[in-house]
Amino acid sequence: MSERVRAGALAAAAVLLAGAMAGCTTGEGPGSSGGGGERGAPQQQAPTGQAAALPAALTGQRPEWRACPKPEGGERPGGEWTCASVKVPLDYKNPGGETIGVALIRQEAKDKDRRIGSLLFNFGGPGASGVELLPQFADGYGKLGTRYDLVGFDPRGVAGSSGVRCRDDEELAAAEASVDLTPDTEAETTAFLRDGADFGKDCAARNGTLIPHLTTSNTARDLDLIRHVLGDRKLNYFGISYGTQLGGTYAHLFPKNVGRTVLDAVVDPTADSVAHARHQTTGFQRALDNYLASTGEDAKAGTARVAGLLKRIDREPLPTSSGRDVTDSLALTGIAQALYAESLWPKLTGALEEAERDGTGDKLLELADWYNNRDGSGHYSTQAHSQRVISCADSSRRPTTGEVKALLPEFRRISPVFGDFLAWDLAGWCADWPVKGEAAHPAASAPGAAPILVVGTTGDPATPYEGAQKMAAELGPGVGVLVTNKGEGHGAYGSSSCVTGTVDDYLLDGKVPANGTTCSS
Template sequence: MAVALLGVLAAGCTSPGGAPDPTTQPPPAKSSAAAPPGSGDAKVSAGLPASLTGQRPAWKRCAAPEGGEAPGSAWRCAEVRVPLDYAAPDGETIPVALIRKEATDRRGRAGSLLFNFGGPGASGVEILPRAASEYGALGRRYDLVGFDPRGVGRSAGVVCRDDAEQDAAERTVDHTPDTPAEEKRFLDDATAFGAGCARRSGKVIPHTTTADTARDLDLVRQVLGDARLNYFGMSYGTQLGAAYAHLFPKNVGRLVLDAVVDPTADSVGHARNQTIGFQRALDNYLRSTGQDPKAGTRRITRLLERLDGAPLPVGDRKLTESLALTGVVMPLYSQESWPLLTSALAAAERGDGKELLRLADWYDDRDESGHYSTQSHSQRAISCADSAERPTLDQARALLPEFRRLSPVFGEFLAWDTAGWCANWPVKGAETRQDASAPGAAPVLVVGTTGDPATPYEGAARMAKALGAGVGVLVSNEGEGHGAYGSSACVTRTVDAYFLDGKVPAYGTRCS
């Protein structure tokens, strides 16, 4: 799958070595079948009023997203009201936007299957109709359901700045600052971003935690009439799926987590993990083109250094070092995009920055008219709500030697980013790190890809272990890219057999 998204502080690994052999982990107890999707005596979320648990969605034709086309006639949209604050369930509510395509085999219907494509901040309402062809087999027996998590898109989406402010930041902020003046602009911009979130979305941002969204999922499950939650999470969606399994283990139906966030890492650990993961993917890309990874890395760092001093003009914009680095990151998410990176790097070395800038715009979700989506706004709000950690510039600076050693290309950016992401954030984050343990839950498939740049494979092994014996079932994909379903025939068959027939693979199953 190429649609999964992930922010730079949302996943990782901790070892620069190769992907570990899952057989070195004590395997959980084997399970022969997943719980039937509609079975079980699932409890209703405690303390919610009947006005919420008794909702019936009013499905209707879907409106076109901003700047896009409405999905086809098979899709219907609705919303479910959820508490803004679960500590006050009888208080103010916000909408959670849904989109659904009903199962084509109505007699064999197995229930609803909810999707989260990552981010955090990706809109399932917009992505699922575009990606639905990937899930044709599942769509025969499941209603395919996408949703915008709270704080995203049509679900009280967070907005922090306008297009002009974003373009101004693009022109003036260096995300690998070299001087005290650049460091000040970097920190001032992060502070201004948070202040904009508070000004425009101050009511919502304290309540955008992953745990809150997991509670929303359970309410949506009830409203859709499913006794258990069937769920497919990719990238950040794996963190959300694990949070649901921890909070509602008895309500777990069939859950798949693909491109898995490491549940054991803190904010610096996530940055370290991605430093390793993206350099690993870059090395694999360079080898595929016949280049020595060390020599190819030096070539890219020389280009970035030139751009730091002299950005390339591209029309009325400039390809800066920060934008070029973003352009290098984008194609590493999918092996199919590697040729785009080869062409863009060669062009930039000739003095033409259009291709790298186009890749950066793709990653930043900036269209040709200069309009940005608010996905990055939601991403930051959710990430900063999930953690009380607020690393300082001094702490980020202390990471630079280690991170540069791990990756001469990505390390400096990811080290500084630990301080810039939630700097001076206007609300406190959650004090405790996510607990992924889910004792008593049905088996959960945990799919890791050995060459995944954004959520390195090691995180999948840790997630399977964290979910607990008899729950986390590790499936290893020998390959490249962020996410395995749809790109690996073996993984696709394994996941389909689990969702459709309840067939749980052996722990440590390997696909290649």
């Protein structure tokens, strides 16, 4: 588990599998169309808002759609899916220099006569592969697929788009088994910090020329070039989790090119790394409280029980049938995974019962492996690598070990379960990172942009509801349109029929809901 916004991909999967809920109230009355997303002829000039004019070799590209290759760790998409690649500048300050390829996947709109244009998706992470995930989740977006070409992409540095890998599977497994993510001795602290610094060195050694350019702002510039070569006058976009940070960054850089845009499970654009960690500590404890209440257990007593279990596991890891021990770090990762969606809460109950009753950790390990993108053969996806590289390229706020130690009492008060985990991550995540971060936090102000739907869920653990409020305000009056989902989990589309209907009405018919619309799950 990491402090950075994580598992947008899982959130999307969990949301789509959760089933629809009901209940919707609005604030000020119906809104009107304003986003727009009409298809326009490809422009011959550089896309609007780029840092420098792009050469015709880039702006004149036309994707060559072909049968898709099999993605790493996934199944070859069948049916009507086709794949292509678009060249983008490695360095937008030198747009005529070296290029990298951005992998795309597309399912064409089923109703060609009423086609609106392309709808691009980002499922979060950062580091989630849209090429792999969109076909898996596309049934949940079926109504949108009638009038949009559904388009997924691998952001730069991810999977098929020059995906970074910093360590091999054996090195990852060894660190997972030996490094305590909640160090409580000097020796554990030294090992934890050394591993963080070594990870950065490993990334630089294997991907050195790429790392400085794997920022969210550069991915937003890639999005605008992709929009251009796809032939869309405006970017129609659906971002989940980290995808909301990308969407907000795009809107800030290219406000005039914003089409119909939805941000679900929203990152607070005003928060630096410390504030994000504080938010997530609050969010995961809130979700744990809600889970415990659902079982009839007092939240305070239940939290103490879980914290006590983790302390026992720290002293004596849980054995499993696979021969791998579940450390307290893996146990806490598994607990966090189960809080991403209410549909996973029964799995958490079973995992905790197994650990407490039987003293074994198979179910906690299953959840932790799901979170860590480790398959049954011990192979890890590149998502964790990409996530870290992108996050550290973005963030210039890197607390020292001394600062983290000073924060520990506050974080422990917020959450006796997650406080140490998320505070210590601040010290280890970008420790001695080889590249300076771009900014303390992203910019999201987008004056003049079309209305953007900002969907926040009150029980979201990873991107707490307050982030949606901040994003809507930062985007600006008339741009950020807040939709509140009173419910649990990371992401609302697909789990709330009210949210799903509101989003569909906006994306398909341009109907902008009233700012302050509230849905009850």
